Every structure is written in structure tokens, then in C-alpha cells.
Amino acid sequence: MRSLRRGFPEVEFFCGEEAGREPRQFDVVLTEEPLPDALVERMPRLKWLHATRGGVYPYLTPAIKSRPIAVTGSKGIHGAAFSEFALACIFALAKKLPQCWEAQKGRRWEKVDTEEIAGKTLGILGLGTVGSELARKAKALGLKVIATKRNVGARPEYVDEIGPPEFLPRLLSAADFVALCLASVPSTERILGEKELRSMKRSAYLINLTAGKAVEEKLLVLALKEGWIAGAALDAFARQPLSPDSELWGLANVIISPRIGGAAAQRWELLMPIFAENLRRLRSGEKLLNLVDKEWGY
The missing domain is CATH 3.40.50.720 (NAD(P)-binding Rossmann-like Domain)
Incomplete structure (x- = not known):
């Protein structure tokens, strides 16, 4: 998170418990787990969701699919x-x-x-x-x-x-x-x-x-x-x-085994450059990396 704050000083970041306090102001969400529809509905400004997994189908909930929210995954790091x-x-x-x-x-x-x-x-x-x-x-x-x-x-x-x-x-x-x-x-x-x-x-x-x-x-x-x-x-x-x-x-x-095949400790080191690049692209209006086709699910 420190590297993101240094790279994007004009962006306000929330993590952990503080991220759940005021979801209405969120434009972007980086998440390990799919978001409940009720939570998505409390995010009227949400433009982009990035999943830490490569497979993102579980994240494509009705609330996400019904709105023009860009969804990207961490394809390539696992x-x-x-x-x-x-x-x-x-x-x-x-x-x-x-x-x-x-x-x-x-x-x-x-x-x-x-x-x-x-x-x-x-x-x-x-x-x-x-x-x-x-x-x-x-x-x-x-x-x-x-x-x-x-x-x-x-x-x-x-x-x-x-x-x-x-x-x-x-x-x-x-x-x-x-x-x-x-x-x-x-x-x-x-x-x-x-x-x-x-x-x-x-x-x-x-x-x-x-x-x-x-x-x-x-x-x-x-x-x-x-x-x-x-x-x-x-x-x-x-x-x-x-x-x-x-x-x-x-x-x-x-x-x-309990879903540990892709759970290497280094995944955050590999994931953050993708997220940072996509954040830059979002702000400059460029196409995002690993953009998911909501109909195909990947």
C-alpha cells in the first residue's frame, strides 16, 4: 500500500476495516473475495473492480454485471x-x-x-x-x-x-x-x-x-x-x-488440498505492478489490462 500511495499521492486509499466504513466514495476496489451485491449497491461511484485471483467468474455478481463496472483479474501471476x-x-x-x-x-x-x-x-x-x-x-x-x-x-x-x-x-x-x-x-x-x-x-x-x-x-x-x-x-x-x-x-x-495451488507468498509482489499500471490507465482513459468479458466470465 505504501508504494501505491507514493506512486499516486493524489489518490486516497483505504484498506482493512477502514475500507468498509464509507463505501459510497469508492471509485475502485481491489479485493480478494467477491463483493456482496448489497455492498456493491452502496458504491454508486464504483468504476473498476480488480480481483486478486486469475479466475474472476465468482466476482461477476448480478450487481456487478448490471452496471458498467470494469472488472479485471490477476491473470498471469499464478x-x-x-x-x-x-x-x-x-x-x-x-x-x-x-x-x-x-x-x-x-x-x-x-x-x-x-x-x-x-x-x-x-x-x-x-x-x-x-x-x-x-x-x-x-x-x-x-x-x-x-x-x-x-x-x-x-x-x-x-x-x-x-x-x-x-x-x-x-x-x-x-x-x-x-x-x-x-x-x-x-x-x-x-x-x-x-x-x-x-x-x-x-x-x-x-x-x-x-x-x-x-x-x-x-x-x-x-x-x-x-x-x-x-x-x-x-x-x-x-x-x-x-x-x-x-x-x-x-x-x-x-x-x-485447501485451494493452495496458486497461493504463493510472492503473489502480492506480482499483483501490485498490474494493479498500479491499471490505476494509471484508468486515470488516463486507456484500456485496462486483463479486462474480463462479463459474458464469457474470463
């Missing part, structure tokens, strides 16, 4: 953190670390067969910032990388095969690891149904980084219990936090 987290999950699943942790809790010396990831195929759904960064790192580790993308364009050098959403059946049948790097928007909800999960290799693993509603929870539990797939690492869920009653907690072939 790629390194998410990709590192995804690789950690891939290694943990391939090296059977969940089974080792379970044996450790019971003080049992149980050997398990592990797998090498070099030569395996990683399928990435969504080749945006997160998916692209994951693809680069995975390719360097010797994995074959295949991916889907809404607008394909030229194939990046770090991707072996790429196709539009219709390429999904080919990807699912070929991949040893499937990483969901999709935007969490209505068009990606339940993109993986029973047909899609059954088409995956029985030895394959699902890694959900960003799209909690891409697969229905009860169906995923069934797939994991019946062995349609070998296991999963889940950092995104339809409802968060995950209910204590969820059967996912008790499955030995599942890694559950």
Missing part, C-alpha cells in the same frame, strides 16, 4: 505457483506418497511399486497461463504434453499435440495424467461425466487445479472407488471448503 503445485501432485501420485504417508501413520514398513514420469503423457485441459506454464515444465521433465484450448492457434513448441474442445476424447484416452487448468465458468461445469472418466486409462490420475465443478463429486468418488482411474489430486471443489462429510476425505488414492 502460473508458476500452480504449475509447481501440479508437478508436486504428479510426483506424489507417481511415487505413491499418499500410500507411504498412510503406512507411516500406522508405523508399517510397506514397500510399493512406483512409476517414473519421464515418457508419460500429460493431458492439459485449458492452455492458458497456468496450463502453458505447466506444459513448459512438464516437457522439460521428459513428459509428452497434449492439450485442449478453446482458440487453438499455433502449436507451442512445448506441446506435442493440441486441439479444440472436440479433441478431449483423444486426450483422455492417451493421458497418464490429466490436469484441469480450465476457467471455472458455466461452460466448463461437468465437462467430465461418466463417459469421459471411463474413457481414461485405469492407471491414469486426475489433477484438478482450477475447475471445481468440472466433475460432479459423487461421480468422481464412484470412479475412484471402482478403479475407473488410479487416483486424483484435488485443489478445487464445487463447494469450498470441502464438507467434512465428503467421501473424498477417506479415499487412500486421493490428495486433498
